[in-house]
Amino acid sequence: MPNLAIVRRLEAVGFRAWPAASIQYDGSWQIRLTAGHPSKRLNSVNPLDPSDHDDIEGRVERAARRFGSYDRPLVFRQSPLAPPPLEAYLDALGWRRFDETIVMTGAIESLDIDHGMDHLPMRDVGRYVDASIAVHGREQSLKPGLTEVLSAIRPPSGLFVLEEETTGPVSTALCVHDNDLAGLFELATRADKRRSGYGRDVVTAALRWARHRGAETAWLQVESANTAAVALYKGLGFGEVYRYAYRQKPGY
Structure with a gap:
């Protein structure tokens, strides 16, 4: 329990x-x-x-x-x-x-995040939203809604995008620093660039940013069916705290 x-x-x-x-x-x-x-x-x-x-x-x-x-x-x-x-x-x-969905946490000082290049968060919400939509393969019609959600976040947040010069954005993450906690959201790597290290790089860059700001514990949510992502987070040092799921009536 x-x-x-x-x-x-x-x-x-x-x-x-x-x-x-x-x-x-x-x-x-x-x-x-x-x-x-x-x-x-x-x-x-x-x-x-x-x-x-x-x-x-x-x-x-x-x-x-x-x-x-x-x-x-x-x-x-x-x-x-x-x-x-x-x-x-x-x-x-x-x-x-x-x-x-599995909710995982890890003490930042114990996580394996000191590898890879440093990346600064971007300040342009619109550019981040465009990159997130492209990386997730979502409809462009979601841009106004996602922009509204990101603009409404009150705790300090870092918007991270990894890009290739020739092909554009390949991985994104949102890191929200709330007191001693750093939450990771919207983590994704473009389908044709998965298993190339980009996901790990964007996670570690975001958590180094949070550590620099004074965060002590990182946490995230990942669907249990996403075995590759679960393995990545366990490899970094995250552990499971609890799970949740959605319920909907038959026919939907």
């Missing part, structure tokens, strides 16, 4: 690092919605207290109406903070579980 105090802290810094446009609460269920970006983390119900499970059916119905007003399918993001009766309720209705 993971340490729930640590889970609560990482969940809180994760919400600050990837801010939703609209945040509402139904008890301790945080309802996050963002019209301009389809990210599940920005459009999901996040239960934050294992003991808060009164009137589950009514609260799920209210959440569905809120998501409907945004033209979004209802999605629950279930971490160890989700109440077990809610899990059982969704199981009984046949809601599928998908995109299991």
